[in-house]
Amino acid sequence: MRHSILVAFAAVAAACGSAALAQTTLEKVKANGSISVAYRESSIPFSYLGADGQPTGFGWEICGKIVDEVKKATGRADLKVETQAVTSQNRIPLMQNGTIDIECGSTTNNSERAKQVAFAINYFYTGTRFLVKAGSPVKSVADLKGKKVVSTTGTTNYQVLRKVNAERGLGFDLIAAKDHADSALLVQSERADAFGMDDILLYGLRANATNPNELAIVGESIQVEPYAIMLRKDDPAFKKLVDDTLVALIKSGQFEALYKKWFQSPIPPKGINLNAPMSPELRDNLKLLSDKPAT
Incomplete structure (x- = not known):
């Protein structure tokens, strides 16, 4: 009942x-x-x-x-x-x-x-771009050949970079960091050459850095998505x-x-x-x- x-x-x-x-x-x-x-x-x-x-x-x-x-x-x-x-x-x-x-x-x-x-x-439109140290020779995806690239674990950006690496035969070392702050830190400490993530998030990370002028956002957007x-x-x-x-x-x-x-x-x-x-x-x-x- x-x-x-x-x-x-x-x-x-x-x-x-x-x-x-x-x-x-x-x-x-x-x-x-x-x-x-x-x-x-x-x-x-x-x-x-x-x-x-x-x-x-x-x-x-x-x-x-x-x-x-x-x-x-x-x-x-x-x-x-x-x-x-x-x-x-x-x-x-x-x-x-x-x-x-x-x-x-x-x-x-x-x-x-x-x-x-x-x-x-x-x-709004955002796409995977790269955070690098200012003056870095990395200006595009092609420049990542043989470099160390970090992205945040569990993100679509990490999957995009893995796919691009395989399809273009770039042979870069893709590293997974636990969050965006750790990914950015690897670039700032020169333990990675570039951090791949949604460009608008990279702009925010750069703006919040102790010295924003030490960092640059480079490269054409990969897999652009609209908000x-x-x-x-x-x-x-x-x-x-x-x-x-x-x-x-x-x-x-x-x-x-x-x-x-x-x-x-x-x-x-x-x-x-x-x-x-x-x-x-x-x-x-x-x-x-x-x-x-x-x-």
């Missing part, structure tokens, strides 16, 4: 959940009078906690512009913004079950994830609102101003400048306005 009651309760709960998710995001937000905006706690400079413990960043500011448009679309000037911290592990499930309505962080838009969630127009705002799947009306907001920011010049603010100017909490120039891929997409995923 107890088992039957539990099964019945679960069925009712599932039905209620399905009914809630049957609403479009705009319908849900209008009915609830609130929108749940997800942030990352340390995804600098996209979405992270500032000195005041509140979310901030490039993606977070863009989310704020989107919320303004949601208020207009729903007629809810009193719309409440509920914030929700997410991680790499739980961000997609929380989007699928309706806990969060939008996520503006450093989420890669790829084909596998596109089976579970939707993505807006790509708003995009994440949304629920099969909700074309909300995706259009988000895409239209991004297009308006891009065409007005506000997007580029936000980029300069967060990637090429001192940012909180330490006033560090990442000095990360806009990639050719992102510049191209400001014209193409594509949401194409990485394969």
Whole structure:
């Protein structure tokens, strides 16, 4: 009997959940009078906690512009913004079950994830590049022949470098370090010639170094991947609102101003400048306005 009651309760709960998710995001937000905006706690400079413990960043500011448009679309000037911290592990499930309505962080838009969630127009591109000592002869992948190259264990970057090494017959010694800080330290202490990782993370590591001028980021990007705002799947009306907001920011010049603010100017909490120039891929997409995923 107890088992039957539990099964019945679960069925009712599932039905209620399905009914809630049957609403479009705009319908849900209008009915609830609130929108749940997800942030990352340390995804600098996209979405992270500032000195005041509140979310901030490039993606977070863009989310704020989107919320303004949601208020207009729903007629809810009193719309409440509920914030929700997410991680790499739980961000997609929380989007699928309706806990969060939008996520503006450093989420890669790829084909596998596109089976579970939707993505807006790509708003950043990153690829594997290399951190080296300033003045190093290493300027490209070809220069790694016979060198010592480090990457962080468990990352896609490590797998990419292993593949490139085999395919091009470069014969470099690929070392695995436990985290990004250890990888960078191997280069700084000259125990490795280069550290391969997402370029935006390398810019952050260089900016936080004791002497940033001692380090350089070199090489063409390998396996470039886009970051995009994440949304629920099969909700074309909300995706259009988000895409239209991004297009308006891009065409007005506000997007580029936000980029300069967060990637090429001192940012909180330490006033560090990442000095990360806009990639050719992102510049191209400001014209193409594509949401194409990485394969």
